[in-house]
Amino acid sequence: MSIVTGAAAVDLALWGTTKAAALDQKAYAKAVDVVRMGVIGYGYWGPNIVRNLHSLENCEVVALCDKSTAALQRANRVYPRMTVTTDFSEILTSPTIDAVAVVTPVWTHYELAKAALQNGKHVFVEKPFTATSKQAEELLELADRNNLKIMVDHTFLFSGPVKKIRELVDNGTLGSLYYFDSTRVNLGLFQHDVSVVWDLAPHDLSIMDYIIAAKAEAVVATGANHLNGHADMAFITIYFPGNVVAHINVNWLSPVKVRTTLIGGKDKMLVWNDLEPDEKIKVYDKGVQITNGQSVYDLLVSYRSGDVWSPKVEQTEALQVELRHFVDCILNDRTPSNDGEAGLRIVRLLESAEQSLKAKGKLVYL
Numbered sequence: 458m459s460i461v462t463g464a465a466a467v468d469l470a471l472w473g474t475t476k477a478a479a480l481d482q483k484a485y486a487k488a489v490d491v492v493r494m495g496v497i498g499y500g501y502w503g504p505n506i507v508r509n510l511h512s513l514e515n516c517e518v519v520a521l522c523d524k525s526t527a528a529l530q531r532a533n534r535v536y537p538r539m540t541v542t543t544d545f546s547e548i549l550t551s552p553t554i555d556a557v558a559v560v561t562p563v564w565t566h567y568e569l570a571k572a573a574l575q576n577g578k579h580v581f582v583e584k585p586f587t588a589t590s591k592q593a594e595e596l597l598e599l600a601d602r603n604n605l606k607i608m609v610d611h612t613f614l615f616s617g618p619v620k621k622i623r624e625l626v627d628n629g630t631l632g633s634l635y636y637f638d639s640t641r642v643n644l645g646l647f648q649h650d651v652s653v654v655w656d657l658a659p660h661d662l663s664i665m666d667y668i669i670a671a672k673a674e675a676v677v678a679t680g681a682n683h684l685n686g687h688a689d690m691a692f693i694t695i696y697f698p699g700n701v702v703a704h705i706n707v708n709w710l711s712p713v714k715v716r717t718t719l720i721g722g723k724d725k726m727l728v729w730n731d732l733e734p735d736e737k738i739k740v741y742d743k744g745v746q747i748t749n750g751q752s753v754y755d756l757l758v759s760y761r762s763g764d765v766w767s768p769k770v771e772q773t774e775a776l777q778v779e780l781r782h783f784v785d786c787i788l789n790d791r792t793p794s795n796d797g798e799a800g801l802r803i804v805r806l807l808e809s810a811e812q813s814l815k816a817k818g819k820l821v822y823l
């Protein structure tokens with residue numbers, strides 16, 4: 458059943474008996490350099506996706522689906538001319554839609570993305586890509602077979618600070634990396650269907666995956682659930698070759714919000730505090746050098762403490778940059794940097810972390 462309510466009275470009629478004809482007219486009017494999007498899910502995050510897609514010159518949001526009529530009413534107040542429906546199959550089968558954004562809870566991603574790919578649509582899927590790595594592998598294979606794009610919303614990779622950090626790593630400013638240590642804690646928002654690991658850690662893991670070029674070897678996670686059966690705090694350690702280590706602290710039970718990442722390199726170290734309005738990144742010319750003296754107990758440690766500087770970071774909204782990249786990849790047949798493979802790597806890390814956490818910190822090899 459498709460329902461359109463409230464302010465969408467005009468569109469109601471459009472989406473009713475004449476809906477197919479209206480969509481066909483839009484298809485006829487399509488310019489070759491425009492991607493026509495359908496969005497499924499208009500809860501907390503969906504409005505950000507729709508707003509940013511709407512702002513892109515070579516993208517048209519053709520239709521929006523949510524099974525909640527209250528969500529559609531909200532959407533209609535902002536976009537009174539947008540076609541809306543409660544039935545996702547109408548989005549998935551519409552000939553006037555080129556690509557679908559799946560902005561629904563994690564456990565629905567696989568089913569919706571699969572149906573979209575089977576109907577010849579490119580897909581933009583929210584993080585985490587899928588609930589299991591097997592599902593992710595299946596979607597990758599399906600997209601590959603049908604020559605379609607998958608992009609997973611790893612929003613932070615398109616933010617000014619993360620781009621700057623990657624630049625500082627790539628151009629050798631930090632020197633060889635020692636560690637990546639990220640804290641993402643606040644009070645809530647408790648999710649009813651996933652643990653804090655699947656809710657918050659995809660952000661840190663995708664940033665880590667982007668910054669540290671090496672392939673992760675093993676994961677250890679500890680944590681606990683205090684309230685609703687899902688872990689609400691977790692400490693995840695990821696081991697890389699060459700003694701590079703990453704640590705991620707995610708917590709829904711923190712009295713204060715913290716968004717801080719420390720990255721230690723042989724030559725420089727940096728702190729990224731995402732809550733700072735300016736000077737989000739500070740690079741420290743600090744380091745330690747250890748040399749052995751003549752006897753085995755003769756350890757000579759010298760500490761270097763030099764300048765601190767704050768590089769300029771881009772201020773553009775990351776989600777807009779990311780969605781522009783998605784549209785460009787479709788129009789120019791390019792592979793998104795955060796493609797399904799990147800999504801799969803993160804799902805594998807999440808699965809391993811969950812497995813380790815359940816076994817009270819058992820080392821899980823990837």
Ligand SMILES: NC(=O)c1ccc[n+]([C@@H]2O[C@H](COP(=O)([O-])OP(=O)(O)OC[C@H]3O[C@@H](n4cnc5c(N)ncnc54)[C@H](O)[C@@H]3O)[C@@H](O)[C@H]2O)c1
Binds near residue numbers: 528543584585656
């Ligand atoms: N990239 C980010 O920074 C970021 C931030 C928040 C959430 N997310 C992700 O976005 C996704 C959605 O999260 P949310 O917080 O918006 O959830 P939410 O529960 O607030 O909203 C989900 C919406 O999807 C609708 N829905 C569910 N199943 C549907 C179906 N089969 N057909 C049509 N509509 C359906 C629900 O009615 C609801 O309105 C999750 O995967 C989450 O991890 C990403």
